[in-house]
Amino acid sequence: MADDNSVYRDIFFEESEDNLTQLNDNILELEKEPDNIDLINEIFRAAHTLKGMSATMGYTVMSKLTHKMEDIFDLFKSGKLKVTSDHISLIFRCLDKLTELLDGLRDEEEQSEDQITELWNELDKVENELDGGQTKTADKNVDEKKAPEDSQLELKFETLEEADLSVIEQAKTQHLNVISAAVRIDPESMLKGPRAFLVIDKLDSEGDIIHTEPAPDQLEEGNFDTDFKLLILTESNQDDIKKIIESSSEIAEVLTAEFDEKTQKTAAEEPQKDAQPAVDKENTTEKKSAAPEPKKAKAPSKKSTSHQKNAKNQSIRVDLSRLDTFLNVVSELVVYRNQLEDANSRQNLEEVHESLEQVSRLTSELQDLVLKIRMQQVSVVFSRFPRMVRDLSNQLNKKMTLEIEGEETELDKTVVTELSEPLIHLVRNSADHGIEDAENRKKLGKPEEGKIKLSAYQEGNKVMITLSDDGKGLDPQVLKITAEERGIDTTGMSDKELQMLVFNPGFSTAKKITNISGRGVGLDAVQAKINELGGSLEVDSKVNVGTKTVIKLPLTLSIIQALMVKLGEETFAIPLDVVERVEMIHEDNILQTASQEVNPLQTGLTPVIRTANILNIPEKDQGKKYMILIKGDNKDFGIVVDELIGQQEIVIKKIDPMLQKIKRFQGATILGNGSIALILDVNTICKDAQVG
Amino acid sequence: MQMILFKMNQQHYLIAAGTVEEVVDTVQITKVPLAPLWVKGLINLRGTVLTVISLAQLVGLPESKTNRNIMIMKKDDERRGLLIDEVIEVVDVDPDDIQLSEDQAALYFTGVVDLGEQTIADVIDVNDKIF
Secondary structure, three states: OOHHHHHHHHHHHHHHHHHHHHHHHHHHHHHOOOHHHHHHHHHHHHHHHHHHHHHHHOOHHHHHHHHHHHHHHHHHHOOOOOOOOOHHHHHHHHHHHHHHHHHHHHHOOOOOHHHHHHHHHHHHHHHHHHOOOOOOOOOOOOOOOOOOHHHHOOOOOOOOHHHHHHHHHHHHHHOOOEEEEEEEEOOOOOHEEEEEEEEHHHOOOOOOEEEEEEHHHHHOOOOOOOOEEEEEEEEOOOOHHHHHHHHHEEEEEEEEEEHHHHOOOOOOOOOOHHOOOOOHHHHHHHHHHOOOOOOHHHHOOHHHHHHHHHHOOOOOOOHHHHHHHOOOOOHHHHHHHHHHHHHHHHHHHHHHHHHHHHHHHHHHHHHHHHHHEEEEEEHHHHOOHHHHHHHHHHHHOEEEEEEEEEOOEEEEEEHHHHHHHHHHHHHHHHHHHHHOOEEEEEEOOOOOEEEEEEEEEEEEOOOOEEEEEEOOOOOOOHHHHHHOOOOOOOOOHHHHHHHHHHOOOOOOOOOOOOOOOOOOOOOHHHHHHHHHHOOOOEEEOOOOEEEEEEEEEEEOOOEEEEEEEEOOEEEEEEEEEEEEEEEEEEEHOOOOOOOOOOEEEEOOEEEEEHHHHHOOOOOOOOOEEEEEEEEEOOOOOEEEEEEEEEEEEEEEEOOHHHHHHHEOOOOOOOOOOOOEEEOOHHHEEEEEHOOO | OEEEEEOOOOOOEEEHHHHEEEEEEOOOOOOOOOOOEEEEEEEEEOOEEEEEEEHHHHOOOOOOOOOOOEEEEEOOOOEEEEEEEEEEEEEEEOOOOEOOOOOOOOOOOOEEEEEEEOOOEEEEEEEEOOO
């Protein structure tokens, strides 16, 4: 690209990504509500922006494909092309291609039109099929432009007005039937106008014709293709009306039905629009967009309102690295505040006391603020799943729906970004291994359509993300057999422990290896990733009822509450959120069993982990010790420390990758006196102790 | 080229100044349990947690009794501390004065420089080892 464009490149990429995400969301929505004109308009706008921007940047390949795609949206918009599942799939493939092109452009790849030829041709075909079958028509006042052989006669009115609706309401109270009729005149007929006139004339004697499409004068002049529609208030029933119409000559097809407001694509427009006859295409589509009843006119689909709201939110984009720097600076400030407080409490300087208190308060506020700024809604990650489940449903030939809840829940940006991969894995797993095919589901008395539910909510300073499905569940016995085949010792394992085995490295129960999941790598990676984020993961599954995976994540990765302890002479931090409670114990309380040391508590025997031994630190030779009860993924552990120091807010600092490999420390933190304490990774310590 | 002359166990060594970001006085080092032997621990360098490596342990020399300085080594965005006895001064060394080491087995010692006044210093290069 030319250099003068480079300034705009970043903006182009950001906005194009946004537009593509929006298109993906909207197209998915469109499949559910193919007649939602608001939605189509929104799609059209996004596609148009995308095209405009790529053309301005000189990315011709991208703009060419977008242009062709926009043509299809135009056909949707004008109602000439019906929204079908095939069309939706084609558009999704275009969006994928556009994303691919965008990624390529970012890497400054040279692009050629070959990359889009296939899709372009397919789009072209869709367009041409439509044009080819269509006879040339006058574009004024003709609603049905489709040729008789490939279109269906429809009973939907395009231009019904509010006044008409109130007449209908009244008629209903007078026990009159409101019948809508659609008539197709033989395409060979030379006398369309007179034929239509005769039909209307005959019907006039049966009741009041309150509306026709096209308008009566246009009908008489034959200014329509082959079809016309009318609404009649009558005492006769729909079959009578049908017979009367059919009694005329040169009538190819007749449809009649009781008029039903809800199924109508009718108008309920602003008054000034009502006053004008709905003649041009623009006006027609606008009228279609409104909800059938006047009262509902101002409430288009929820989705689109929320989109508009988002767009109006006042916000700016900030480079993430600046936010990171900001966070680092604030973290450092917290460290020095702690040092100051420490020094002050030792020397008790009256003069600084007050100011220091203010500094502390402000630092805390600043800290809250920077953490809040870094928060991002999980919808950033969740938004990709509806599309993914749709694709999976097609690929696997299983029926399933995805329900999403609490997508507005917020998490630290870093966590949100890292969360995407493990969640993709779990969703794929649910779709592939969880949900059964329709036949099996029927046999089990379940609805044919499987259900996957993804929800998020905040609980204290944790965010819970739950993925549940109503599939076949994890059968502990099947898992046991597989585990033993793989040489995993399962003696004494509870059902729940057996189910957790799916997160073991190299474990896969899929009989058939599919390209969706089942390569046997992954679930252990999911667990590893969640642990890395300082979270934990739990599975609850019942055979033939379903599986529920709960992921608990910390709200933020940078500043946490911790319990400070001593092992030997060294100070360590334990994240407070894993701590259940602390007990003072005596060496005598620790009992030795064949395989481990335990401590009898009211809740049962709790395995005791001597942290000092694990870390190879000489234990203090004293009878009195503290046991910190840790809530593990599926059972509790007691970890033994020599001394308790207290609770403190700490800033997590990353440690050298070389030291991360030890897998005993989550990071390090700087204490008030400037020295460093390591943060114990208790989850991994407990897990490894259990295995060893 | 500029080199930093430092001392360990009465011996003199030289290290290319370009690889050293700064030299600090030794501060409190927090031990890291289970870490490799040559990892001395962690220090707080103005709010950043840095790993400190013992040069003596790394190159297989006896540990010195005093460790006055830590050289902060830099490679790209990564930084690590190198614990030594004491930095003496920065000297200008003509590359031609470096007598290249013939002993290929001595991985870290790339050569020897005669600084006069009966001082001979080994040229040391550990950047590949610590990063």
